[in-house]
Amino acid sequence: xxxxxxxxxxxxxxxxxxxxxxxxxxxxxxxxxxxxxxxxxxxxxxxxxxxxxxxxxxxxxxxxxxxxxxxxxxxxxxxxxxxxxxxxxxxxxxxxxxxxxxxxxxxxxxxxxxxx
Numbered sequence: 001x002x003x004x005x006x007x008x009x010x011x012x013x014x015x016x017x018x019x020x021x022x023x024x025x026x027x028x029x030x031x032x033x034x035x036x037x038x039x040x041x042x043x044x045x046x047x048x049x050x051x052x053x054x055x056x057x058x059x060x061x062x063x064x065x066x067x068x069x070x071x072x073x074x075x076x077x078x079x080x081x082x083x084x085x086x087x088x089x090x091x092x093x094x095x096x097x098x099x100x101x102x103x104x105x106x107x108x109x110x111x112x113x114x115x116x
Contacts, residue, residue: 028066028096033104036097039089044105061105069102070095 040061043049049058061069075081076090090098 028099028101028103030100030103030107033100033102036093037101037104040101040105063108064105066099066102066106069105070098073098073101 043051043058044061046058050056051058072081073086073090073093076083076086077093079087081087093101
C-alpha cells in the first residue's frame with residue numbers, strides 16, 4: 001500500500017467520522033440522480049465489470065451510504081483518488097450533481113450493483 005493510499009483512506013475515515021462538520025451531505029434527488037448517473041452505469045451498472053488496466057473489479061455502488069459516495073466523488077475531483085476516467089467524468093459536476101447521483105445509488109433497490 002502506498003503512502004498516498006494510506007493517507008486517502010485515513011482522510012475518508014476521518015471525513016466519515018465527522019460527517020456533520022464540513023462534509024457535503026447527500027441530500028440529493030434520486031430521480032434526478034438516475035438521469036445524471038447514466039454514464040456511471042456504463043461501468044458500475046454491469047455485474048462483474050472489470051477495469052482494463054490496472055485490472056480490478058469495478059466497485060459496487062448500489063446501496064452504499066450516500067455520504068460515502070459524495071466523499072469519494074469529491075476525492076476524485078480533488079485528485080485525492082487516482083483514476084483518470086473518474087477524474088474526467090466528475091470534473092465538471094457540481095456538489096448538487098454529486099448529491100443527486102449518490103442519492104440514486106444509495107437506494108436499496110437501485111440498478112445492478114456492478115462488480116463484486
